[in-house]
Amino acid sequence: MAKKVTTIRQRNPLHRTPLLGKGAAHGKSKKAVRRGERVQLARDWAESESVHRAA
Numbered sequence: 543m544a545k546k547v548t549t550i551r552q553r554n555p556l557h558r559t560p561l562l563g564k565g566a567a568h569g570k571s572k573k574a575v576r577r578g579e580r581v582q583l584a585r586d587w588a589e590s591e592s593v594h595r596a597a
Contacts, residue, residue, distance in 0.1 A: 553559075570578070
């Protein structure tokens, strides 16, 4: 059985390299920020409900 000869494809020089796509500012993802806001809103709401019930 003959071996397959693979050729290395040349990358598009006008496109950025995949390694450059990994570099970015460290921080929370947008999903994590949205979830944190929802959790905080629920906490504030629960706290205000307990204050209204006590009064």
